[in-house]
Amino acid sequence: MSPTQGGQSGPSVTERVLGILSAFGPGAESLTLSGIARTAGLPLSTAHRLVGELAAWGALERGEDGRYRIGLRLWEVGALAPRSLGLRERAMPYLEDLYEATRQNVQLAVRDGHEVVYVERLAHPEAVRVFSRVGGRMPLNATGVGQVLLAFAPPAVQEEVLAGPLPALTPRTITDSGDLRRTLAAVRREGVAVCDGMVDLLSLSVAAPVRGEDERVVASLSVVVPSAGAEPRMIVPAVRAAARGISRALGAPSARRRPAGVVTPLPTAPADASP
Amino acid sequence: MSPTQGGQSGPSVTERVLGILSAFGPGAESLTLSGIARTAGLPLSTAHRLVGELAAWGALERGEDGRYRIGLRLWEVGALAPRSLGLRERAMPYLEDLYEATRQNVQLAVRDGHEVVYVERLAHPEAVRVFSRVGGRMPLNATGVGQVLLAFAPPAVQEEVLAGPLPALTPRTITDSGDLRRTLAAVRREGVAVCDGMVDLLSLSVAAPVRGEDERVVASLSVVVPSAGAEPRMIVPAVRAAARGISRALGAPSARRRPAGVVTPLPTAPADASP
DNA sequence: ATCGAGCTTCCGGTGACCGGAAGGAGCCAC
DNA sequence: GTGGCTCCTTCCGGTCACCGGAAGCTCGAT
Incomplete structure (x- = not known):
């Protein structure tokens, strides 16, 4: 070939x-x-x-x-890569707001094969140190953005990852494929992933999916805060809202603006964990 | 060869x-x-x-x-390019602040040959439309960041540009080499460039130099606001302060933090316009 | 059906590419 | 000073990877 x-x-x-x-x-x-x-x-x-x-x-x-x-x-x-430039341009204002509100770390990532690639990152100089960097890669199982991207990936990809080795970055990283399968189902159900101490024992991340015009999940967005004393309940709504805002900017029909107070159900996941 | x-x-x-x-x-x-x-x-x-x-x-x-x-x-x-990643990482927090303060367009650019290359840009969706884009190029004579980068470029580069054709983007773009020479001297004297309607008749930019550890100007930072009713006096100090903050983060000795109230003179330009 | 634009595959001749070898520049240790 | 290191640069002839014309394929439009 x-x-x-x-x-x-x-x-x-x-x-x-x-x-x-x-x-x-x-x-x-x-x-x-x-x-x-x-x-x-x-x-x-x-x-x-x-x-x-x-x-x-x-x-x-x-x-x-x-x-x-x-x-x-x-x-x-390289800056012409559509998954970098096009995505970034539209996502920035929302990342900004989230950064401004939390003064912590905000990240935007996409999936490439069996890994996460960080496309953008805003980090406050005094926020928790985070291992990721723009242009860097991480395993899908160990990060909030990774779990989101995997949860909404094509079933074939999910099975490949579940079948392969699941690297551990800390003792709390999910490495059992059964555990991971259950976690992914929960992520699909909730529309967010909360990852505590899986990359680094001191930090916790909250991630949500970003959808493109065809409703497919094209990226994931997360906020990383110190694990100690973190209150995810405060952060989840903000992350969800920002992710929805970006999805709307990308033209996702499910994120269309609608009369305040009316709640539309989230679209069902493209496919469940069991293929 | x-x-x-x-x-x-x-x-x-x-x-x-x-x-x-x-x-x-x-x-x-x-x-x-x-x-x-x-x-x-x-x-x-x-x-x-x-x-x-x-x-x-x-x-x-x-x-x-x-x-x-x-x-x-x-x-x-491409993200590994030092003039992108290293610069961006340290500059971001300051760009953030400037963006947050102005809610307009904030840009970071470097010089490559006889052109400006935009390395980062934060744009409010409702701010003035701006032609530049991340990874895009512009002529040195027509933009605020370009004038700053040219004013502090090696004399040989300055002469080459002054000798060559000076493209006009609007009727207000500086295209006369004598005018440009005087403008560059003013930029060196003031430490800022104010460019009104040179890229686009509706917008005005205020730019300042960013220095690296060897004191050389390695980048330039600007804010773009609507030309109508703009009051540069309000913006100039903020842009200067942010540029100085980034210079400090990059290790420029002249931008070292010092007791408040003590004013150190800006370092003299590496070379004057006349070589 | 007929056309055209775009894509893919095949294959033999040839000239661009390869890389060993030699030599120069800088640096450190002795 | 001098030997030994690492790193860089240049040269040149043999060979094999590359080139690109041609043929056939898949679309969608007329």
């Missing part, structure tokens, strides 16, 4: 170039040429040539220290 | 791949395969192969409509 898997031939040029980009990551924002070559598994001279072309275009930048970093031009192109 | 400039040979594989990424841009967030091939100047079958590899890696995503978009994975890598 891949143009280069036939027999003993090496990776294609494209794969090598992408491999160079992959060498960068959280904790490896700047690399030397040899570091790139080592990480990407390329001979030094090959890496030199390819990196030179990438830098000429602006995908990489070379600092005064001679180290390479991701270039502004690549960031610019 | 380039590995492929010798004689009549075509662009290298790397250049072709980057050309494919370049095909995407503001107003072209989603493209068909043939559209990509046309824009990038590649034969269809070549584009097909390369795009396939990019999609397999996650640099591109193929929608249900068969069109290609920038993939989340590329966004993720």
Whole structure:
């Protein structure tokens, strides 16, 4: 299938170039040429040539220290990703409000495969430290946003995750697939996930689903507060309201504005846990 | 110098791949395969192969409509760009405050070559419409952030821009190099740029410089308000204060916190307009 | 039905790419 | 000073991955 898997031939040029980009990551924002070559598994001279072309275009930048970093031009192109830009633009005002109201951490995330990817994050400098970062990944089972995204994911994805290993970040992380299945059902029922001490024993997160125009859950929104003395009851309505606001901004019919006081039932989950 | 400039040979594989990424841009967030091939100047079958590899890696995503978009994975890598992530992370709290105080548009931008690139933007849904967008570019002479970034850029860059054509976005855009030179001197003297109706006749922006640990101006911050009835005197101090806060967060010595009431002079500009 | 636009697959010739090797620059330890 | 390290840069000939024309496919529109 891949143009280069036939027999003993090496990776294609494209794969090598992408491999160079992959060498960068959280904790490896700047690399030397040899570091790139080592990480990407390329001979030094090959890496030199390819990196030179990438830098000429602006995908990489070379600092005064001679180290390479991701270039502004690549960031610019990446910013065109619909799941980043389109979502962010419309969600920001609501994230703002939620941030302003809580002065804690507010996060917006989407699902990519079996992981959560954080798309936006507002953090008060004095709020609880949080492990996530914009552009970072986390397992689906261990985070509030992850549980929401998983609960409303296609059944096939749910089963794959439930069948696979469930990594534990703390002793309180859900790692039993039966427990997780029950939790997901609860999330679908309640429309929120409350995750206490699963990423980090000191923090608690409250997450809610964001729906797109076809009613599918396209993102999840959460607030992270200190676990000690947290009162989720105070936060849940605010998170739900913000998530609904974003869904409306994205055109989700179920989140249409309606006369105050009239309560419409939440749409039923696309599919239940049992496929 | 380039590995492929010798004689009549075509662009290298790397250049072709980057050309494919370049095909995407503001107003072209989603493209068909043939559209990509046309824009990038590649034969269809070549584009097909390369795009396939990019999609397999996650640099591109193929929608249900068969069109290609920038993939989340590329966004993720791009998010590692130091001028985006590092800057944003530290600047956000201050942008927040400024946004909260003005409920208008707040922007953070850096210079790349002879253009401004917007790195972050907070926009109130009911605020003045603004042309800029995250990841977008604008000419240096026509925007508040641009004038600030140009005023504190290396003299060589200033001269290049002053020598080159100065695009006009409105009749009020500065297009005379003498005028621009005087404006830049004023910006250096005042530490702020006030730009009325230069991007768009209805809006006014107030911008201030953000300095890094080596005192160099690394970014610029602005607030955009409706031109009609705007009172810049009210906004200038807030913008200056936020810019100074970010500079401090980035480690700029001149922005160190000091006993209230003691005024330290702003550092002199790295170089005056006349080189 | 007929057309056209867009997509996918196939395959043989060839020239772009590969990477070993040599050499230079900077740094630290001895 | 001098040896040994790491990192970077440049060169060049053989070979194999890449290129792209062509044929066929799937749509939807006329």
